[in-house]
Amino acid sequence: MDKLSVMNAFRRIVERGSFARAAEDLGVSPALLSREVKLLEESLGSVLLTRTTRSMSLTDAGRVYYEETMGILDAVNAVENRIREGAGAVRGHLRVNVSSSFGQMVIVPFLPEFLETYPDLRLTLSMDDRVVDMVEGGFDLSIRIRSAMPDSALVARKVGTIRQRIFAAPSYAARHGMPQSPEEIAHHRIIGFLLADHLTHWTLTGPDGVAELEIDPPVRVGNSLALRDLLLAGQGIGTLPDFVSNGPEARGELVRVLPDHELPAPEIFAVTASRLGMDAKVSAFIDHLRAALGG
Structure with missing residues (x-):
């Protein structure tokens, strides 16, 4: 019985x-209502309505049940109305998980405008390079950078693409020269990104096709910004995503190694626990992220 x-x-x-x-x-038959009330009375062990062929009246138990029922149903309706009214409003608490380098370089710069636009919103931004369980962590949204998202109960929406290229500082090039072909990379000091899919294997696509390289970086770091800083200090060559490399490259602080070669381009995914997770506050955040990415 649906109470x-x-x-x-x-x-x-x-x-x-x-x-x-x-x-x-209610769009049902009187007989159905009569049966439901009878089942209700049996479950409660009390008569709620006295009925004759001409009249109907509440018993004392029926009056108590009716008065309490009004309070319960009004409370349920009030909750449902608040949820419906809030479904299209950007308010409440938004919890976002993102990698530290992407968070610092892409997310944080647009946060002032985002927060000014939605002053009723509370925001928790967790920047963690580990892949976290977003359901267990209570996150509404996780931004993940992957070549592909594995099949799971999570819902992933592609919001952008990242270019991965190889860089070195001019000071490194002056001391050690620059590789002129993929095969020459093995003769150089490589700084690897510890969490990358390509830590020990680079697939480079260039004008002569695809080159597969086995890599054993003597220096490995777990953060793209730390890798960038080591490259800026002339400590070796390494791969960087465009959101990290664009600024130093534009200023001449880093130069491309094998500029006509690139690694596979990973995708940026906005991940929610379910399609119901795509509410107004999540949608607003993803819209600002797309704009920041130029999408």
Whole structure:
């Protein structure tokens, strides 16, 4: 027995003063309502309505049940109305998880405008290079950079693409020269990104096709910004995503190694626990992220 449905039916019967009129309002038969009330009375062990062929009245137990039912149903309706009204509003608490380098270089710069636009929103931004369980962590949204998202119960939406290229500082090139072909990379000091899919294997696509390289970086770091800083200090060559490399390259602080070669381009995914997770605050955040990425 659906208690809320039966409560609603009982309330309608009392307020309309008739099984027939209540049944008409609810789109069911009077016989069905009569059976539901009988089952309700049996479950409670009390008679709620006294009925004759001409009249119907509440018993003392029925009056108590009716009054309590009104409070319960009004409270349920109030909650549902608040949820419906808030579904399209950017308010509440938004919890976002993102890698530290992407968070610092891409997310944080657009946060002032985002927070000014939605002053009623609370935001928790967790920047963690580990892949976290977003459901266990209570996150509404996780931004993940992957070549592909594995099949799972999570819902992933592609919001952008990243270019991965090889860089070195001019000071490194002056001391050690620059590789002129993929095969020459093995003769150089490589700084690897510890969490990358390509830590020990580079697939380079260039004008002569695809080159597969086995790499054993003597220096490995778990953060793209730390890798960038080591490259800037002339400590070796390494791969960087464009959101990290664009600034130093534009200023001449880093130069491309094998500029006509690139690694596979990973995708940027906005991940929610379910399609219901795509509410107004999540949508607004993803819209600002797309704009920051030039999408």
